[in-house]
Amino acid sequence: MVEMVIDENNIGYIPSLGTSFQLNETAKEIILMLKQGKSKDEIVEELAKKYNKDWREVFIDVTDFMEKLKIYGVIQ
Amino acid sequence: MEYQKPTINKVDFRLASKYGSPLKEQRIKGEIDGVPVKELVEKFGSPLFVFSQRELEEKYREYKTAFSSRYPNVQFWWSYKTNYLDAICKIFHKLGSKAEVVSEFEYQKARRLGVEGRDIIFNGPYKPKHILRQALQEGAMIHIDHFYEINDIEDVARELGLKEVGVAIRCNMNTGVYPQWSRFGFNIENGEAYEAVKRLYKGGILKLVGLHAHIGTFMLSSSAYRVEVEKLMRLKNWSENQFGVEVEYIDIGGGFASRNRLKGVYQPPEVIVPSPDEYAEAVTGAIYDNYQGKLPKLYLETGRALVDEAGYLLTSVFATKRLPDGKKGYVVDAGVNLLYTAFWYNFELFLDKRYEGLNEPSQVNGPLCMNIDVIAENVMLPPLERGTIMTIWPVGAYNYPQSMQFIQYRPRVVLIDTNGTPHLSREADDLNYVVEKEVVPDYLK
Ligand SMILES: Cc1ncc(COP(=O)(O)O)c(C=O)c1O
Numbered sequence: 001m002v003e004m005v006i007d008e009n010n011i012g013y014i015p016s017l018g019t020s021f022q023l024n025e026t027a028k029e030i031i032l033m034l035k036q037g038k039s040k041d042e043i044v045e046e047l048a049k050k051y052n053k054d055w056r057e058v059f060i061d062v063t064d065f066m067e068k069l070k071i072y073g074v075i076q
Numbered sequence: 077m078e079y080q081k082p083t084i085n086k087v088d089f090r091l092a093s094k095y096g097s098p099l100k101e102q103r104i105k106g107e108i109d110g111v112p113v114k115e116l117v118e119k120f121g122s123p124l125f126v127f128s129q130r131e132l133e134e135k136y137r138e139y140k141t142a143f144s145s146r147y148p149n150v151q152f153w154w155s156y157k158t159n160y161l162d163a164i165c166k167i168f169h170k171l172g173s174k175a176e177v178v179s180e181f182e183y184q185k186a187r188r189l190g191v192e193g194r195d196i197i198f199n200g201p202y203k204p205k206h207i208l209r210q211a212l213q214e215g216a217m218i219h220i221d222h223f224y225e226i227n228d229i230e231d232v233a234r235e236l237g238l239k240e241v242g243v244a245i246r247c248n249m250n251t252g253v254y255p256q257w258s259r260f261g262f263n264i265e266n267g268e269a270y271e272a273v274k275r276l277y278k279g280g281i282l283k284l285v286g287l288h289a290h291i292g293t294f295m296l297s298s299s300a301y302r303v304e305v306e307k308l309m310r311l312k313n314w315s316e317n318q319f320g321v322e323v324e325y326i327d328i329g330g331g332f333a334s335r336n337r338l339k340g341v342y343q344p345p346e347v348i349v350p351s352p353d354e355y356a357e358a359v360t361g362a363i364y365d366n367y368q369g370k371l372p373k374l375y376l377e378t379g380r381a382l383v384d385e386a387g388y389l390l391t392s393v394f395a396t397k398r399l400p401d402g403k404k405g406y407v408v409d410a411g412v413n414l415l416y417t418a419f420w421y422n423f424e425l426f427l428d429k430r431y432e433g434l435n436e437p438s439q440v441n442g443p444l445c446m447n448i449d450v451i452a453e454n455v456m457l458p459p460l461e462r463g464t465i466m467t468i469w470p471v472g473a474y475n476y477p478q479s480m481q482f483i484q485y486r487p488r489v490v491l492i493d494t495n496g497t498p499h500l501s502r503e504a505d506d507l508n509y510v511v512e513k514e515v516v517p518d519y520l521k
Binding site: 019021025030047051058062063064067 | 084401432
């Protein structure tokens with residue numbers, strides 16, 4: 001994962017790419033968890049527990065989000 | 077805190093503007109004429125065509141007033157092809173529109189709805205003799221498309237023992253707008269229309285009572301109508317002088333634009349679509365400037381402009397996916413088999429409520445399992461849930477009559493009356509309906 005700095009307005013900045021991203025709350029949480037080295041399954045489980053959601057739905061959202069991170073070059 | 081679907085969007089400073097962020101703007105429509113879209117879908121199913129009688133009546137009055145306030149003798153003829161759902165035709169007939177049809181089927185549909193033959197204008201390039209016979213017997217007004225049709229009408233009139241038959245001819249012309257609809261009727265510029273009038277009188281049975289043209293559809297230029305009327309009036313004056321008759325009416329056809337977004341046109345409809353007053357000014361001004369003798373009656377076959385904005389298609393999100401190019405893909409339950417005009421127009425997409433999260437470039441696809449089944453190729457949408465109801469608008473013109481049973485059954489159609497009560501106006505297709513006319517040859521049984 002490339003280095004991303006997230007400010008208080010949920011704008012993420014990638015110094016090495018010089019690009020900025022706008023994130024929402026959940027997106028920020030996922031990126032922080034990725035930074036901590038958590039796996040996709042752990043992230044899904046944690047979010048589902050925290051928000052009391054069906055994990056199968058969270059799984060779709062997280063998969064989708066990570067696909068987009070790959071397209072942006074944030075993760076491999 | 078509530079769960080939000082995670083979103084991330086690259087910040088593109090070109091997208092930032094004083095008009096608000098395209099990442100946050102959501103177009104929302106929770107109800108139609110006071111009826112929540114959610115309730116409509118729960119009661120009648122999804123997808124669902126919805127028509128608003130209020131909007132129909134309003135548009136009709138707007139156009140009627142624009143023309144009648146400028147001109148003494150105005151008659152609207154409802155263009156059946158634009159939308160021939162019985163309930164829609166009924167509303168227009170109640171409002172005072174007569175019927176404009178272009179085929180045997182449309183003629184029969186109008187008759188079935190109780191429209192008298194004399195209240196029908198029969199246009200179109202294909203009128204086989206048997207339906208011409210019925211139309212002439214019942215007193216319909218035939219607008220002649222070609223020289224063969226003159227022969228046919230004369231033959232049928234003789235068979236029926238008619239001594240004199242009043243007819244109109246369809247004309248086509250250059251009004252400075254492209255594409256030019258030059259396939260229908262007789263051309264003005266090369267003199268063919270004048271030849272056609274001469275030919276009518278040479279036969280000794282037919283009499284010219286009207287002149288008709290339809291210069292195209294979604295006409296964004298009101299001045300094209302000025303040119304059209306000038307050319308028709310010139311032909312009218314010439315015919316009257318030449319044959320000592322009175323041409324009772326000119327029929328300017330349809331073609332007024334609705335507030336839809338033509339693909340490739342980037343200004344918003346509010347900016348480029350002429351108002352009813354602008355159209356009316358162009359048409360009536362040109363009659364006043366060019367008439368001799370009596371003022372002719374003015375006939376209009378306005379279709380699209382009266383019905384397009386009264387029609388909605390409700391559709392529900394069935395699934396989402398991430399497309400390989402990064403776009404969000406939505407699978408919805410309404411396909412292009414219901415939205416023939418999707419190939420020319422970028423519709424508005426409204427959401428049923430506000431959704432958390434930032435907009436991202438999205439594509440909305442129908443359920444057809446065909447690559448062409450794209451409702452919206454590039455729209456900014458927030459993360460939507462399964463079951464989100466989208467309202468596609470305006471879809472009242474040409475979509476319902478051109479919708480086809482293809483892969484999916486066609487849905488129900490609902491009409492909301494002026495009190496805000498929805499009424500079922502067409503049942504959905506089902507297997508029996510679809511296979512009703514099929515025959516399995518004996519040897520395959
Ligand atoms: C002869 C004729 N009249 C009227 C119309 C209705 O046109 P619009 O829906 O553009 O008003 C058409 C449409 O093709 C037409 O061919």
